Amino acid sequence: MKVLKFGGSSVASSENINKVIRIVKENSFKNNVAVVVSALGGVTDLLLESGKLACEGNEDYKNSFKTIEERHIEVVRELIPVNGQSSVLGQIKLMLNKLENTLEGVFLINELSAKTSDKIVSYGELFSSYIIAEAMKSKELDAVLKNSQELIVTDENFSNAAVIFNKTEKNIQNFFNKNKAKVVMLPGFVAKTEQGEVSTLGRGGSDYTAAIIASSVDASILEIWTDVSGMFTANPKFVRQAFPIKSISYQEAMELSHFGAKVLYPPTIQPVLEKEIPICIKNTFDAKAEGTLITKVSSNHEPIKGISHIENMALLTLEGSGMIGIPGFSKRLFGCLASNKINISLITQASSEHSICFAISNNDAERAENIINDEFSYEIERNKIDPVIVEKDKAIIAVVGDNMKSHQGISGKMFSTLGKNNVNIIAIAQGASEKNISAVIDHKDIKKALNTLHSEFFENQTKQLNLFVVGVGNVGGKLLEQIKQQQQYLLDNLKLQVRVIALTNSKKMYFNEDGIDLENWQNQLPKGEALDMDLFHKKVTDLNYRNSIFVDNTANENVSKLYASYLKESVAVVTCNKIACSSNYTNYLNLKQLAREYNAPFLFETNVGAGLPIIDTLKNLIASGDKVTKIQAVLSGSLNFVFNNFNSETSFAEVVDQAGIQGYTEPDPRIDLSGVDVMRKILILARESGTKLELSDIENDSFLPKASLDADSVPDFLETLKSEAAHFNKIYEKAAANDCRLKFVAEFDNGKSKVGLNEIPSDHPFYNLDGSDNIVLFFTERYPIQPLIIKGAGAGADVTASGLFADIIRIGNN
CATH class of the missing domain: 3.30.360.10 (Dihydrodipicolinate Reductase; domain 2)
Structure with a gap:
C-alpha cells in the first residue's frame, strides 16, 4: 500500500483538486492507496480567525464564516456533476450549520478554549476530505471516505495532542484489513481523545497523520505532495540557484525540517523512521518531477545536503561569575522555559560556564526575559549573574549533511565564506554527530548568507557580482557595453556571473533585482524613478546582496562623499572619480581603513592613467x-x-x-x-x-x-x-x-x-x-x-x- 498526503496548496482550488485526483488515479492502478488531505489552502487560517473574532465579541466572525461557506460550496459546484451536487451540498451545509452553531456559542460567552478551537479548526479537513472523496467517486474511482477521528486516539492536550499509538495502530490495522476499496480518503490533522472529544495534532498535523497511517499499515512508501519538487538545497525564494535534493537520509531531513524547510514537518518522520518506510516529497503541479527520496541511508554521499534557516529569532544570553561550577544551573534555566512551553532552537555555552546563550522565537522573547529574571532574581539582586540579555531580529542558518564528519574543513569554509561577505556570526552550535553546523546571524543578512553558502557548496564555485552603477555617460556607457560583451566569457572562464542591478543618470535611477537587461538598458532607465542618491543607497543596503559593488563613473563630489557609507555596509567601491582620493588626507585614510575593516575593496585604478596599471x-x-x-x-x-x-x-x-x-x-x-x-x-x-x-x-x-x-x-x-x-x-x-x-x-x-x-x-x-x-x-x-x-x-x-x-x-x- 502507498500513502499519499496532499497539502493545502495542492487542494486550494477545484483545478488543483482535479490534479490530485489524476495523481491518485494513476497510483491506484497498481496499488491500494490511502490519501490524506489538508484543508483547502487558507481555510485553516479563516477558521482560526473566525474563532478569535467570535471570542472577542466581534460580529465580523460571520464574514469569515461566510467566506468559508462560499469557498466550499463553490468547489462542490465546480467538482461534482450537477446531478450529484444536491446530496453533497446537503451534507456540507449540515456540517456548516454545526460550525456556525459552535462559533455562535463562542460569540455569546466570549470564551474560546483550546478544546473548542480544535473543534472549529477540524472542520477544514473534514470539509476537504468529504468533497474530494465525493469528487473521486463521481469520476468512477473506487474510493471510500474514512474519518481519521475514528482511527487516531490522542491525549487531551488540545491543539497539540500526543498520539496514543497502541490504540491508534490497532484501529488503523483493523480498518484497513477489512477495507476493500482501492482508495481510502482520510482527513489529516484531526483526531479524538479516548473520551471521544475532538483533538488536533498541531502544526504539520496532516503530514503526521499520513506518517501514522503509513507506519501502521507497513506502507511501501509515504509520498508528501506539495507545491515544490522536493526538498531544496536552500529555500528557492531566497536562492534562485537552489535545486531539489534527489536523495537524503531521515536524519538529514529532520535537521533541515527543524531549521525551516517547511515542506516536511519534523515529527512526521518518526513513525516511519523505525520501520524504514521511504518518504518521497513530490510536486502536485509537476507530477513527473523526481522529487526527494528520504531513506535510512542516502545514496548521495556529498558532505553537504542542504542549507536551511529559521527567521524571526531572538538570542538570549545569561552570564555571570555566579554560574561557574554551580550544579543544576542549566536545569533551572531550561526548566523554567519548558514549564512555560517556550521552545529552544539552539543552545551554546562557554567552556568556562560563565555564560549560556540560546535562541528562541522573537514572539517568546519578552515573556522569556521576564520568566528568567524572575527565576534568578535572588542571584541578580546579589550581582552573581546579570539580567538576561535579549537580542531580537536574528536568524539561525544551518548547514546540514550526514557526511560532514568525514570531511575536514566544512566549518572553516562555512565561516570564512560568511566572513568574506561580512555576515557577522553571533553564536555557533554544532552537535557531536556533526550532521549540522548552526550559526546565529542578523535577520537582515539571511538572503546574503544563504546565497553565499549555496554558491560555495553547490554552485561549481561560480561567484556572482552585483553592480550598482552611477553614471552612464561616455565612460559608464562603454563599461556597460564591455560587461555585456564579456558576460558569457567571464562565466565560462573565470566563473564570474556579473549582474548590473541598478543604473543612474543625472535624472533617473532604475533597479532590477534580477539584473538589468544590458541589451535594453537605454529604454529601461528612463522608466525608473527620480534620482535620489540617499534612496539609492537605502535600496542597495536593503537588498544586501553578496559581492555588491558600487561603481562611480562620475566626476561628482557629492557622489564621492557617499563612499564611506557604502564601505561601512560591506559594499565594495570602484571609481574613476578622483575627488575622494585627492580630498583631505584624513578622508583618504579613512576610506582605506573602512575598506579593510569591513572587508569591502576600494579600488580606483582609473584615477591615474585610465586603464593603465x-x-x-x-x-x-x-x-x-x-x-x-x-x-x-x-x-x-x-x-x-x-x-x-x-x-x-x-x-x-x-x-x-x-x-x-x-x-x-x-x-x-x-x-x-x-x-x-x-x-x-x-x-x-x-x-x-x-x-x-x-x-x-x-x-x-x-x-x-x-x-x-x-x-x-x-x-x-x-x-x-x-x-x-x-x-x-x-x-x-x-x-x-x-x-x-x-x-x-x-x-x-x-x-x-x-x-x-x-x-x-x-x-x-x-x-x-x-x-x-x-x-x-x-x-x-x-x-x-x-x-x-x-x-x-x-x-x-x-x-x-x-x-x-x-x-x-x-x-x-x-
Whole structure:
C-alpha cells in the first residue's frame, strides 16, 4: 500500500483538486492507496480567525464564516456533476450549520478554549476530505471516505495532542484489513481523545497523520505532495540557484525540517523512521518531477545536503561569575522555559560556564526575559549573574549533511565564506554527530548568507557580482557595453556571473533585482524613478546582496562623499572619480581603513592613467618592500593631446575645442587646462607610495594667462583662449626654437611635488609621447638609475571603462 498526503496548496482550488485526483488515479492502478488531505489552502487560517473574532465579541466572525461557506460550496459546484451536487451540498451545509452553531456559542460567552478551537479548526479537513472523496467517486474511482477521528486516539492536550499509538495502530490495522476499496480518503490533522472529544495534532498535523497511517499499515512508501519538487538545497525564494535534493537520509531531513524547510514537518518522520518506510516529497503541479527520496541511508554521499534557516529569532544570553561550577544551573534555566512551553532552537555555552546563550522565537522573547529574571532574581539582586540579555531580529542558518564528519574543513569554509561577505556570526552550535553546523546571524543578512553558502557548496564555485552603477555617460556607457560583451566569457572562464542591478543618470535611477537587461538598458532607465542618491543607497543596503559593488563613473563630489557609507555596509567601491582620493588626507585614510575593516575593496585604478596599471604596479612595489624615491609623469591625456596637436598652423583654442569634441577633456576644460586634474593624480600616487601630502602642498606652475584663470564661466574661458592666442603662440615658438616639445609634467621627489608645462628635449622619454598617451617613470631603491616605465593610452572612454572593468574583475577574483 502507498500513502499519499496532499497539502493545502495542492487542494486550494477545484483545478488543483482535479490534479490530485489524476495523481491518485494513476497510483491506484497498481496499488491500494490511502490519501490524506489538508484543508483547502487558507481555510485553516479563516477558521482560526473566525474563532478569535467570535471570542472577542466581534460580529465580523460571520464574514469569515461566510467566506468559508462560499469557498466550499463553490468547489462542490465546480467538482461534482450537477446531478450529484444536491446530496453533497446537503451534507456540507449540515456540517456548516454545526460550525456556525459552535462559533455562535463562542460569540455569546466570549470564551474560546483550546478544546473548542480544535473543534472549529477540524472542520477544514473534514470539509476537504468529504468533497474530494465525493469528487473521486463521481469520476468512477473506487474510493471510500474514512474519518481519521475514528482511527487516531490522542491525549487531551488540545491543539497539540500526543498520539496514543497502541490504540491508534490497532484501529488503523483493523480498518484497513477489512477495507476493500482501492482508495481510502482520510482527513489529516484531526483526531479524538479516548473520551471521544475532538483533538488536533498541531502544526504539520496532516503530514503526521499520513506518517501514522503509513507506519501502521507497513506502507511501501509515504509520498508528501506539495507545491515544490522536493526538498531544496536552500529555500528557492531566497536562492534562485537552489535545486531539489534527489536523495537524503531521515536524519538529514529532520535537521533541515527543524531549521525551516517547511515542506516536511519534523515529527512526521518518526513513525516511519523505525520501520524504514521511504518518504518521497513530490510536486502536485509537476507530477513527473523526481522529487526527494528520504531513506535510512542516502545514496548521495556529498558532505553537504542542504542549507536551511529559521527567521524571526531572538538570542538570549545569561552570564555571570555566579554560574561557574554551580550544579543544576542549566536545569533551572531550561526548566523554567519548558514549564512555560517556550521552545529552544539552539543552545551554546562557554567552556568556562560563565555564560549560556540560546535562541528562541522573537514572539517568546519578552515573556522569556521576564520568566528568567524572575527565576534568578535572588542571584541578580546579589550581582552573581546579570539580567538576561535579549537580542531580537536574528536568524539561525544551518548547514546540514550526514557526511560532514568525514570531511575536514566544512566549518572553516562555512565561516570564512560568511566572513568574506561580512555576515557577522553571533553564536555557533554544532552537535557531536556533526550532521549540522548552526550559526546565529542578523535577520537582515539571511538572503546574503544563504546565497553565499549555496554558491560555495553547490554552485561549481561560480561567484556572482552585483553592480550598482552611477553614471552612464561616455565612460559608464562603454563599461556597460564591455560587461555585456564579456558576460558569457567571464562565466565560462573565470566563473564570474556579473549582474548590473541598478543604473543612474543625472535624472533617473532604475533597479532590477534580477539584473538589468544590458541589451535594453537605454529604454529601461528612463522608466525608473527620480534620482535620489540617499534612496539609492537605502535600496542597495536593503537588498544586501553578496559581492555588491558600487561603481562611480562620475566626476561628482557629492557622489564621492557617499563612499564611506557604502564601505561601512560591506559594499565594495570602484571609481574613476578622483575627488575622494585627492580630498583631505584624513578622508583618504579613512576610506582605506573602512575598506579593510569591513572587508569591502576600494579600488580606483582609473584615477591615474585610465586603464593603465599604474596604481596597481605602485601597490605591488610597496607591498614587496621597495621604496619610491621619485616619480616623473605625464598624467593628462587631455593636455598631451592638446600640446601634441598645437602648432604654428593650428591655434590653441582650436585644439582645445577639438579635444572636447573627441572626449579628451571634461565638459569644463578648465579642470584639465588649469592643471588641477594632474595635481590630483600625482597627489594620489604620492599617497599610495606612503607619503602624507595635501593638494595644497603641490606647486602648480600654470601656463594659462591671468585672463583665462580669472574667467567666470566656461564660455568666457574659451573666449580667452582666442583673445590670448599670442600668449600661447609664444610658448610654442620658444619650445620649437629649442628643438623641444611641450609636455605638462607632474613630479614627486623626496616628499615634494609640483606640476607644470615643461620643454622636453629629444633625448627624454617624454619627447615621443604621442596622442593622448600617459607615461610614468618610477624611480625606486630597486630602480635607481633606469626607472620602471609604464606607458600607454591614458584617456578616453574605452580605456577608462576597461580600467573600471578590470577593477571589478579583480574583486571577483579575490
